[in-house]
Amino acid sequence: MSYWLVKQEPSKYSWEQFIQDKKTFWDGVRNYQARNNLKEMKKGDQVLFYHSVVGKEVVGVAIVTKEAYPDPTTDDERWVVVDLKPVISIKNPVTLEDIKSHPELQSIALVKQSRLSVSPLTEKEFNIILKMGNTKIKGV
DNA sequence: GCCAACGTTGGC
DNA sequence: GCCAACGTTGGC
Numbered sequence: 465m466s467y468w469l470v471k472q473e474p475s476k477y478s479w480e481q482f483i484q485d486k487k488t489f490w491d492g493v494r495n496y497q498a499r500n501n502l503k504e505m506k507k508g509d510q511v512l513f514y515h516s517v518v519g520k521e522v523v524g525v526a527i528v529t530k531e532a533y534p535d536p537t538t539d540d541e542r543w544v545v546v547d548l549k550p551v552i553s554i555k556n557p558v559t560l561e562d563i564k565s566h567p568e569l570q571s572i573a574l575v576k577q578s579r580l581s582v583s584p585l586t587e588k589e590f591n592i593i594l595k596m597g598n599t600k601i602k603g604v
Numbered sequence: 605g606c607c608a609a610c611g612t613t614g615g616c
Numbered sequence: 617g618c619c620a621a622c623g624t625t626g627g628c
Contacts (some may be wrong), residue, residue, distance in 0.1 A: 473626085494624095497613075517626055559625080579610060579625050 467590035468505060469512040469522070469574055471581045472549075479513050479523040482550050487529065489545040490582075493538045498582040501532065503532045505546050510601070512593060513550075514574065520559035521557035522593055525601060526550050562596055569593070 470490060472478075482488055493499050505511075513524040530547035537545075541545045563569045569592060573583030586591075594600065 471626090481625070497611090518628075555606085581625090 465587075466506060466509045467512075467585040468501065468509060469514055469572070469585050469588055471504070471514045471516045471574070471585050472524075473517045474515045474519060476516070479515065479550075479553065479594065481525070482513065482526070482548075487547060489530075489536070489547050491535055491545045493535075493543060493545070493581060495579075495581060497545060498580055501584060502544055502546055504584070505531060507531055510578040510590065511548060511592065512552070515557075522554060522559075522563075522597065523557045524550060524553045525594070525599070529572045550553040552599060552601060554594070554599045556596075556598045558593050558596045563580070563593070566592065567597070 475479075476536050477488070477490075478500065485495040493502055505529065507528055509527045509528045510527060512522050513526055514522045526548040528546055529549045532544040532546050534541060535545045560574070563572070564575055569575065569589060572585060572589055577583070
């Protein structure tokens with residue numbers, strides 16, 4: 465089981481939209497590092513959903529339902545997408561400020577490399593963020 | 605809306 | 617293969 469964080473601008477694809485859709489394929493990744501992370505995702509991995517630019521906060525948890533496959537929105541075979549399904553909304557969204565001020569979250573990619581749209585998290589980091597959001601995942 | 609940081613592209 | 621130029625992202 466791995467943990468990830470994905471970013472999206474809510475004006476492009478918001479968590480609320482995602483909830484309504486019940487699932488989505490994560491397209492639009494055009495960065496090799498992010499792409500490589502996408503390829504590493506396994507079915508059942510948990511993914512934090514972060515709103516960039518507007519809000520700048522972690523708003524929900526999703527789960528990988530289908531591993532990387534070619535991006536259907538482009539002919540360019542370099543790019544892949546994964547399928548995600550929303551799991552739970554975070555009660556108290558965890559802001560970038562919160563993350564930056566937490567001593568154990570200083571080294572996550574969201575802080576160090578703000579432009580990377582798909583980044584790995586350790587289990588510990590994942591759990592800290594959930595806890596800060598006052599959110600528990602059923603059965604975990 | 606600005607600008608710094610970063611990644612990518614393309615000329616040499 | 618290097619590096620300057622350019623485009624994009626995202627925090628402020």
